[in-house]
Amino acid sequence: MKWDDLRIFLSVARSRSFSEAAVRLGVNQSTVSRRLASMEGHLKTQLLDRTTDGPVLTETGNDLLAMAQRVEEEFFHIDSAVTGRDMRLSGRLRVTCIDMLVDRFLAPHLAKFTAMHPEIELEILTGLRSLDLMRREADVAIRASDAPTESLVGRRLFDFNLAIYAANSLADTLPDQPDPADLDWIGLHDEANTKRVVKVRFPTARIRHRVDGLFMQNAFVREGMGVAALPCYWADRDPAIRRIYPEPYAPNGLGFWVLIHPDMRRTARVRAFVDFVSGVLKDHQPWFEGRLIEDASATVRRRV
Structure with a gap:
């Protein structure tokens, strides 16, 4: 069995997605499917059940996952120990x-x-x-x-540090220190992030819009769609938005x-x-x- 095949198996097992595993590995999805099918043929056993919700490990697949993780740890230890002695600036x-x-x-x-x-x-x-x-x-x-x-x-x-920002046009309509409950907030899809970044400091904040990236969050703020917690290092330099609460904060x-x-x-x-x-x-x-x-x-x- 080849290490590259184990890498593909590990990536699919962790992501539970052939397409995401392919992106992480930098190969085509068809390559991932073909290599896994070849592994199963070589081992004469099924490692994954192909379901509508994505690949699910069989009992044999779970056993192989535990062994493959140990092999991976040893491989990375060897690789890091050797690479770590590289004194070239190249x-x-x-x-x-x-x-x-x-x-x-x-x-x-x-x-x-x-x-x-x-x-x-x-x-x-x-x-x-x-x-x-x-x-x-x-x-x-x-x-x-x-x-x-x-x-x-x-x-x-x-x-x-983060601060709470709004478009200049929206900020002009707000009182000083507005009540967080009266605002439309723009959060990320990651609920844990929203709780850590917004809810701990502004527990009454109502998340109206959710996005899956910081560029999009910043764009929504610029368009006046609501307010958001943004990193100061870029938001303070954006002339289209400004803070609505002056003090920055570092959540947790x-x-x-x-x-x-x-x-x-x-x-x-x-x-x-x-x-x-x-x-x-x-x-x-x-x-x-x-x-x-x-x-x-x-x-x-x-x-x-």
Whole structure:
């Protein structure tokens, strides 16, 4: 049995979706289905029941899952131990972070880093799903978190502050310190996120609209469809929206982290990137903590 076949099996078992597994692995869905069918033929047993709700592990499939996870852990341990001794400032470097951070802040700094290290190949992986560094889905994570995985190592740089924003046209109609219950709120589909980010601080808030991404949430706010909790580092720089409550907050002690797998600490390209990006972020700490606002003309700054 080949390791690549086990990787496909593990991805399908975890996602319970052939299409999602294909996206994660970077292959066609037909390839996933064909390789799994080949595995079942080789083992002469059925590993998955194909149902209308997605693939479901059989009893044999569950047994194989436990064994495959142990093999995966050993493989990643070997891979990380060897890769972690790589002292070259070259090769592929996979970084996971939210797309808005790259779009609104990080892109020019990444360009500077790659100019400094022309043999390093950056691969930026964005999205709301947190990629697993322990499974080597990425090398570095730039992540807002209140409790990062204990098995990872990294730096908590500062508080990751949010504030409540509305379109200027909507904010003009609101009183100072409006009652949260009187507002239409725009939340994310993730109910746990909504509770952590909004409900803990504004328990009477009524979520009218839900979206599945930060770009869309920001767009709804700009169109005056409601208010939302947005990260200060980009919302304060958007001339079309403004805060309706002045004080920023870090829900549940939310912090901004740069994290790596412990075996990657000695890898030169990882260490160089972590030092570089941590320095850049610390230099802009007031933006992320919501203590510095830039007006629409980008010529006046004031502390709050």
